Amino acid sequence: MKTIKRITAAMAALALAGVVAGCAQRPAATLSDEALLDSVERRTFDYFWSGAEPNSGLACERINMDGIYPENDETVVTTGGSGFGILALIAGMERGYVTREQGIERFERIVSFLERADRFHGAWPHWIEGRTGRVKPFGKKDNGGDLVETAFLVQGLLAAHQYFAQGNEREQALAQRIDTLWRGVEWSWYRNGQNVLYWHWSPEYGWEMNFAVHGFNECLVMYILAAASPTYPIDREVYTEGWAENGAIVDEHEVEGYRLRLRYQGVEAGPLFWAHYSFLGLDPRGLRDDYCEDYFGEMRNYSLINRAYCIRNPRHYKGYGKDCWGLTASYSTAGYAAHAPVEREDRGVIAPTAALSSIVYTPEESMDVMRYLYGPLHEKVWGPYGFYDAFSQTDDWYPQKYLAIDQGPIAVMIENHRSELLWRLFMSHPDVQNGLRKLGFESPVLQ
Template sequence: MTGNLAAPATVSAEADDALLEMVQRQTFRYFWEGAHRPSGLARDRQKTTGDPNNDLVAIGGSGFGFMAIVVAVTRDWTSRDAALNRLGTMLSCLEQATRYRGMFAHFINGRTAQTIPFSRMDDGADVVESALLFQGLLCVRQFFDRATSVERSLRERIDRLWQEAEWDFYRRDGGNHLYWHWSPNHGFAMNQKVTGWNEGLIVYVLAAGSPSHPIDADVYHQGFASGPGFRNGRSYYGIELPLGMEFGGPLFLAHYSFCGLDPRGLCDRYADYFEQNVRHTQINYRHCVTNPHGYKGYGPDCWGLTSSHSPSGYVAHAPDNDIGVITPSAALSSFSYTPEEAMRALRSFSAKPTNRIWGRFGFVDAFSESRNWFARTFLAVNQGPIVIMLENFRSGLLWDLFMAAPEVQIGLAKLGFTSPHMTKNRASIGS
């Protein structure tokens, strides 16, 4: 891939699909041209001009990067051979990385593969970041299914990493919760349970389906699903929200786990997860349209609150924590939930001054017209869902790949989920 694509404003008259293709492809560059060069893994953040002068790469962001490369091959943005070469480099770094009962740290050094502490006590495993990585790895394994020696070796390498993840250890002495962190120096001292409605659903599905270190269903039902803030049932802007915090929280909660998990028809005893995500998105949208704080630019053509950079640093933007900052990923990753509203936002973002909001890796992380502030950065955890969730909206590619993985089917069934993918899989086995 060479040269920059035209800015969106210059092609605003093209068909919607062409606009989606262009934005998706430009954003993919974050994980291809903007990746850490020695390792091929995703940098935590990138600048609008020049690369960071460090070797820090993000594990969860790299999980999104693996998925983005699958999209790129499917859409002929890069060749299958080039992708396999890059994926091999990425896996080599992961294989050398310091792991903690098979789990990865939040950040690692892409050159040495050693852990970079996230904070003083967070200097070991991060189970949620690891789950986002494994979500991407399983999609890669499912996609590269040819009988060549290169693709067979790729699948075997992924399986080794996947089978070494000791999910059951993170129950902390067999309890009915999974814990977010473990440190070789501090053990479970951070004491943060993966509980309540958050981005941790993917953790429990993978842990339940693990072929080597699975958890029992009780860990999901008595841990994650019984925690504070799991059930809601209250209404916001006239919309009842089944699960989650007040007003739904940042929109990434409807994206991260659902880059792989197809929410369409995904149900358990607690919720219909497509309906949950639609309602969460609608509340976020209606808040921006209502605009109770009177922020400049907010409205039906400019909406979307999720965690991102801001003039005050990294902030979990949400209707109840709204400081006037719009994050493009919030709306663009929500096409499957609110397609008309998301397309209006995309057209609106595309019409803004390109030197402020658009750059070499797509739309910048965030902006605030009230403060005349536009980020000079891109973040892996926001750019990734744009590529992936747009593809899921357009073709369902990553959903189909991930939901077809036998371990995912096993995990969902064990936890009591139903899904059209599970019915389809049983039918194919019986045929």
């Protein structure tokens, strides 16, 4: 019943905005790039607005249009996906999808919930029960703090802080509460006494998951935020020895005719979310450090490798090509899988978030995919919250399901492509700038 109400509310909001009655029903070929981008961004934004868990205002882990949920987790919110959603909410406020008053009310609800929700040495868990604020275990031993998911949440919160910090008295008070949440994360404690950051800690199982985070993957922003903390910072040595493994992160190689400088965790090139999650707020343009001379160029090549692999299509899946590419972590024909441009990790499943969230790196190539999905595949892949999570033309498989961690990057990266808004906000935070300088980063936006 709650799902039906959410869907009804979403459709009503879109109809009032003229999206359902107007451009959403027009063929993709008749829409300008700007109109198509706005249609996709607005519909995807609504996952985090009308589709939000009602008590917390945060992002539901998943929304299934059939109303069937595993383990009764309809009210479970995702910490990292909520960070992405916070960025999307800022974009929606700025674009007038909702009023500023509505947006402030939503942010006050979000912050109030985060203030009382379970935290473990300042870090939130991966999943939170939206009705109570209590941890919902992601796994038996994953029932405590999740520093990576917390980093994705904080990335959004710091952008929100900058958005509200110069506003009226109410907005400044909201920014101050966000600052208190930020200062409460004990980043340095998650070193476990070593020069590396650990992903998890449990009050029952301690460090038993034993997941030390080394690069390169989606976790770069976690190390930057840990260095940036004004209260519980890490030293540069933790980044050097932990993330970069004293330079072993550098592994120059070529894939599909494109050069890469970094090592990608056991594969020549991994799933595309590794190019998205850290860079929703962190601006890769002109960003460099001791290990990568051009993060934007690296992520552009990383995206083009994914596209080139799909065009080559060594496993001969139906539909793959220049208008239909993008392998990343998503729903799959057999559960959930981290699809990647290597044959053993390719199951014929395309996730719209993969190519669409790469639009900042590959604008023309990503627009080709957007027009294909919005056009020929429209009836199969388009729903009330934008494009569904994943599909397979080979298996004639088109589940009507959404995941917050895949919807969020679509809306956020479209906005960065259009206005650079979220990049500008996050990068303007003085603590973020201090953290980048501390780790030896260079960027045109560092003051």
